[in-house]
Amino acid sequence: MTLPFIEWLPKQRWYAGRSKKLISARPAVDVTLHEDIDLILVDTTYADGSSERYQVLVKWTSEPVTDGNPIAAIGEDAGRFGYDALHDPSAARHLMALFDSSATRGQVVFTKEPGVQLPVDASPRVSGAEQSNTSVIFGQAAMFKAFRRISAGINPDIELNRVLGRAGNPNVARLMGSYSTTWDGRPCPLGMMAAFAPNSAEGWDMATASARELYSEGDSDFCGESYRLGQAVASVHAVLADQLGSTAGEFPVDSALARLAVAAASAPDLAPLVPAIEARFNALAGEPTTVQRVHGDLHLGQVLRTSETWLLIDFEGEPGTPLEDRRRPDSTLRDVAGMLRSYEYAAYQPLIGQGSGKNEEPDDKQLAAAGEWIDRNTTAFCDGYAAASGRDPRAAHVLLVAYELDKAVYEAGYEARHRPAWLPIPLRSIARLLS
Ligand code: ATP
C-alpha cells in the first residue's frame, strides 16, 4: 500500500511525534472491516531510534472526496482514494453496526456490553474537543473514541469503566462497548463506545467561572456542586473497592522522591524547599495505608456535570506513565488530592497575568479571596466525600498532605518548563502545605 502516511500523520492534531524527526510511516497491520473500510495500524520510526504505532480507519472511495474535511483526505493508492473513516458519516455508522453485532473482523474483535442498547440510527459527528484521540458523537446518545496511539496492555479507561458500568454506578459515562486486537500475543485495545452526556458542563469551566466572580465582586457559589462532586468521587471509589478489592499498601515514597528530584532540576525555586518535602515523604515510609484501584489523574477537567449528577471521565491514569504503573493500586487520597490541587488552580488561574508588570503578584485582597474560595470548596468536597463514604479524607491529614505535595511538586516542574507564569500557583501551595 502506498498511502502517504508519512505526509498525512504529522498534519493530524493527535500526532504525538512532533518533537522528533519522522523517518518512516508504514502500515504494519491492515484488516478489512467492510468492503470499503480498512483498519490500518501504521508504525512510525524516528531518527532517535524510537517508534510508535497509530490507528487509522480508512474509507476507500473511487473519486477524491472534495466536500469533506480536507485534513481527513489521506491520498491515493492504486487508483482509489483513502479518507479518514471517522470523518465519513456512513463509515462511522458502519463502525457502530460492528459494535452492535459484536463483530469479529480478522484479528479485530468488537464487544458490545451486556444489556446495552446502541443508537444504531443516530447521526455521527466528529467531536471538536482538543484531544489526543478522535471521538465521534452519535446523536445525543453515544460517544465513540478511537485510540490513536496504540499500545499493548490493559487500557484502564476501558477496564474501570466496564467494572463501574456493569455495577450500575451512576457517576460514570456508561461503557457501551470496546474493540481490540492483539499485538505480539498481548491484548491491544483500540477504542471504546460510551454513553454521551448531552448538555454537560466541564467541572473546570464551572469552577473557574465561580472563581472569576470572586475578583469582580460577583457572587457565585460552587460549594453545593463541590459537595455533590465529593459524593460522586466517593461512590466511584466504593464500587472500585467493592469490585476489585482493596489491600494493605504504603505511600509510594520512592516514586515521590524521584519525581521531586526531577521537578527540582527544572524548577530552581523549589530547591530551598526540597529537604522539608523529602522529610514529609520519608516520614511515611512503612506507614500502612489501604490501597485500591483509583482514577489516578482526577481533576476538575475530568468531571462533567449533567442535568442530574457528576460524571468522572477518562480513567486512563496519569499520561506519560507506563500502563503497568497506572494500574497499580493507590490510596483514594491520590484522587482527593488531585481534586484539591485543581481547586487551587481554578481559584488562582484568573489572577495570572493580571497585573501590568510582567511578574506582578496578585494583591493581598485577591489572595485572601482566593484562599477563602479554596477553603470553602475543599471543605464542601471533603464533607460530601465523608457523607457518602463514611470516611473523611481530612482524618488522614498527614497522608493527604503528602499526596498534595507530590502533585504540587510535579506541577512546579511542569510549570517551570512550560508555563513559567503559572509557577507561583504550585509554589504557593507547597509553602502552605509545608507550613
Ligand atoms: P485527552 O487527550 O484530553 O486526554 P481524550 O482523547 O482522552 O482527551 P476524553 O478526555 O475522554 O478524550 O474526552 C475529551 C472531551 O470530550 C472531554 O473533555 C469532555 O468534554 C468530552 N467528553 C468525554 N466523554 C464524554 C461523554 N461521555 N459525554 C459528553 N462529553 C464527553
Ligand code: MG
Ligand atoms: Mg484522555
